[in-house]
Structure formats: C-alpha cells, structure tokens
Amino acid sequence: TQLLEQSPQFLSIQEGENLTVYCNSSSVFSSLQWYRQEPGEGPVLLVTVVTGGEVKKLKRLTFQFGDARKDSSLHITAAQPGDTGLYLCAGAMTSGTYKYIFGTGTRLKVLA
Amino acid sequence: DAGITQSPRHKVTETGTPVTLRCHQTENHRYMxxxxxxxxxxLRLIHYSYGVKDTDKGEVSDGYSVSRSKTEDFLLTLESATSSQTSVYFCAIRGTGTSGSVKEQFFGPGTRLTVL
Known part of the structure; x- marks a missing residue:
C-alpha cells in the first residue's frame, strides 16, 4: 500500500510567523498537488509540481518537489489569518491508473 | 470552477437503507x-471511472457500488448503509488546470452523510 505521510498534523501559529508543511513517501509520483480546504467545502487546488526539484511560488506560499519526486514541502512566509485551513497534498501515481494518494492533512490555524 | 455539483449536499438516513449520491459535471471530463x-x-478513494460504463475500485470500495451511464453523471450507491459509512463524500474530476498539459483533480462541494 502506498502511503503519503504529511506533517505536522496540527499547527497553531501567530500572524507573521513562517511555517513549513512536509509530505513524504517512499513512492515516486508523476506529479504532486497541494490543496487548501475550508470547513464545509471541497479541497481547492493551489498548485501542481511535476519536475523533480521544481519550485513554485504563489504569493507568500512556496512549493517544492523533491529531486526524486517522492516528497514535497509547502512553506508559508509571514502567515496571515486568511491562511487558516486544512492543507492536503496528493500524489499522482505513476502506474498509469490515473489514481491519486492523499496525505492525511495539516490543519493550520493562524492567530491574529 | 470545474462545473462539478453534488446532490444531495446533506443526508441523514437509517442503517440498512440504500443511499445514492450523485455527481454531475458539465465539462465532459473522462475521469471521475x-x-x-x-x-x-x-481523502480515501472509493471508486473511480475512466469512461462511460468503465469503473474500477479504490482502496475503500467495500459496501459501495458506482454507475456511469453517461459522461456527465457518476453515481455512488451505498447498498445497505452502515454507521461506519457516516462521512463526507467528495466527487472529483481529472482535468487540465493551471499547469498547462498536466492533468489535475478538481473537487465538488461534498455531501455530508449521516447514518443513524
């Protein structure tokens, strides 16, 4: 069974602090997506990383795909209360089945 | 907005009753x-579909069946609902988003199901 371990599970920080969320697996993925989910809503896609070592930036969010395409990180600079939510990573399997594996999520709370 | 709707959005049912959830998409995506x-x-995969009448199991498929008789609709049926199936159910499609040719998943708003 392929697993995608996400850490930390919970994070409560003050506005203005930096944080990093990690997504790790022993499996290789063809791509990896990061989502943010608000209560009562579906996950919303933030970014997709495809190439090993790729770095993408979305305003204060920086996403990196590991060189071996087995892991990824999400770094938030100067967190704002609006960043509060559940962050999910999802790896696209390379088996050609077009299935995805999700991490268990990181619940972030940014205090004003 | 990937044009995905789910119905119902909330449902309360009793143990042993059949329940069907509907996912509808408007953009002709092959994978649901x-x-x-x-x-x-x-999020754990229950079933997925790669075309009309083409479906396959995910990691938690026991107690669930699916049907896809037309491209735009993907139905999930709980044959005899149990309390362990109380959950939030999400439908997703696989389509092209912000990354050019790379296919990505986009989600519907979810259905909250409570089995008493």
Missing part, C-alpha cells in the same frame, strides 16, 4: 472519482 473524508484519514 468518489472519495470519502474522515478525521485522521484524509
């Missing part, structure tokens, strides 16, 4: 997925 989301488990 059903997930359940539970605390501590993230």
């Amino acid at each position: 997925y059903w997930y359940r989301q539970d605390p501590g488990h993230g």
Whole structure:
C-alpha cells in the first residue's frame, strides 16, 4: 500500500510567523498537488509540481518537489489569518491508473 | 470552477437503507472519482471511472457500488448503509488546470452523510 505521510498534523501559529508543511513517501509520483480546504467545502487546488526539484511560488506560499519526486514541502512566509485551513497534498501515481494518494492533512490555524 | 455539483449536499438516513449520491459535471471530463473524508484519514478513494460504463475500485470500495451511464453523471450507491459509512463524500474530476498539459483533480462541494 502506498502511503503519503504529511506533517505536522496540527499547527497553531501567530500572524507573521513562517511555517513549513512536509509530505513524504517512499513512492515516486508523476506529479504532486497541494490543496487548501475550508470547513464545509471541497479541497481547492493551489498548485501542481511535476519536475523533480521544481519550485513554485504563489504569493507568500512556496512549493517544492523533491529531486526524486517522492516528497514535497509547502512553506508559508509571514502567515496571515486568511491562511487558516486544512492543507492536503496528493500524489499522482505513476502506474498509469490515473489514481491519486492523499496525505492525511495539516490543519493550520493562524492567530491574529 | 470545474462545473462539478453534488446532490444531495446533506443526508441523514437509517442503517440498512440504500443511499445514492450523485455527481454531475458539465465539462465532459473522462475521469471521475468518489472519495470519502474522515478525521485522521484524509481523502480515501472509493471508486473511480475512466469512461462511460468503465469503473474500477479504490482502496475503500467495500459496501459501495458506482454507475456511469453517461459522461456527465457518476453515481455512488451505498447498498445497505452502515454507521461506519457516516462521512463526507467528495466527487472529483481529472482535468487540465493551471499547469498547462498536466492533468489535475478538481473537487465538488461534498455531501455530508449521516447514518443513524
């Protein structure tokens, strides 16, 4: 069974602090997506990383795909209360089945 | 907005009754997925479809069946609902988003199902 371990599970920080969320697996993925989910809503896609070592930036969010395409990180600079939510990573399997594996999520709370 | 709707959005039912959830998409995507989301488990794949009448099982398919008789609709049926199937159910499609040719998943708003 392929697993995608996400850490930390919970994070409560003050506005203005930096944080990093990690997504790790022993499996290789063809791509990896990061989502943010608000209560009562579906996950919303933030970014997709495809190439090993790729770095993408979305305003204060920086996403990196590991060189071996087995892991990824999400770094938030100067967190704002609006960043509060559940962050999910999802790896696209390379088996050609077009299935995805999700991490268990990181619940972030940014205090004003 | 990937044009995905789910119905109903909320449902309460009793143990042993059949329940059908509907996912509808408006953009002719080939791949559709059903997930359940539970605390501590993230999103787990129940079934997915790669075309009309073409479906396959995910990691938590026991107690669930699906049907796709037309491209735009993907139905999830709980044949005899149990309390362990109380969950939030999400439908997703696989389509082209912000990354150019790379296919990505986009999700519907979810259905909250409670089995008493």
